[in-house]
Amino acid sequence: MNIELVHEGKKYNVESTVLTQYSDGVLITPVVCNDKMIQYCSEASMSYTDSYGKLRSFHLESISPIDFSGSLFHVAQGSETVKITNNRKAERYKIQRIAHARVGNKIEQKVLVNDLSMRGISLIVGKSSKAYEIGDDVDLDMIREDGYSHVKISCQVVRKFKIDQFEAVGCQLINVSTVLLDYILGVKKQKEIEKANRMFTKDVV
Numbered sequence: 001m002n003i004e005l006v007h008e009g010k011k012y013n014v015e016s017t018v019l020t021q022y023s024d025g026v027l028i029t030p031v032v033c034n035d036k037m038i039q040y041c042s043e044a045s046m047s048y049t050d051s052y053g054k055l056r057s058f059h060l061e062s063i064s065p066i067d068f069s070g071s072l073f074h075v076a077q078g079s080e081t082v083k084i085t086n087n088r089k090a091e092r093y094k095i096q097r098i099a100h101a102r103v104g105n106k107i108e109q110k111v112l113v114n115d116l117s118m119r120g121i122s123l124i125v126g127k128s129s130k131a132y133e134i135g136d137d138v139d140l141d142m143i144r145e146d147g148y149s150h151v152k153i154s155c156q157v158v159r160k161f162k163i164d165q166f167e168a169v170g171c172q173l174i175n176v177s178t179v180l181l182d183y184i185l186g187v188k189k190q191k192e193i194e195k196a197n198r199m200f201t202k203d204v205v
Helices: 126-131 178-197
Strands: 002-007 010-015 018-022 025-028 044-049 055-068 071-081 093-103 109-116 120-124 137-143 150-163 166-173
Touching (some): 002 055, 044 071, 071 178, 093 178, 109 126, 120 137
Antiparallel strands (some): 002 044, 018 025, 044 055, 093 109, 093 137, 109 120, 137 150, 150 166
16 A cells, blocks of 8 residues: 655655554554654545555545554544546536426426536436437426425536436536535535545455
8 A cells, every 4th residue: 555645844655554444544554754653644645456456545634643452553544535537527426316307398207316516417317318309408306315305406408328228318507506506515525424434444455
């Protein structure tokens, strides 16, 4: 496992090994700079290749020493970083929420909101795909996770594609309301919490 960090004003690239999950982070072998075990470090990054051959990267908020069973080790805390490679150039959040969609003056239809970002949204429309053409304006009434409150979304169809075997459309958001913005930020925060809670729970080396 490789760790890049700044210690006493200098950049270092050191090796360490994850031993086990510990509290909100992981217990790692001592991190040493200039033959000395560091006392504390913030704003570091770490990467390693998991058992599937995938390179995983983490932003570390802290690396601090701990006496564990009579021996000194370090505890690293942080969260995994994910490279965004989709066309929206904004992080997508998979939500899979039921919504009622109306395209122009057409009959309202039930769709599944697959994911959304600050810029766009994808809808699984199934057999109703012919009702959606590129350039169409779509009004959505999405049911929130509590099953009672709703979020109104206005968007425009920009592409048609498939998600697995299901017909889907990708839309660009129009006039993002404060309610929608608060919802997206809430989803983002929840995803970050979930990611932090499962940090290193798999593929610990």
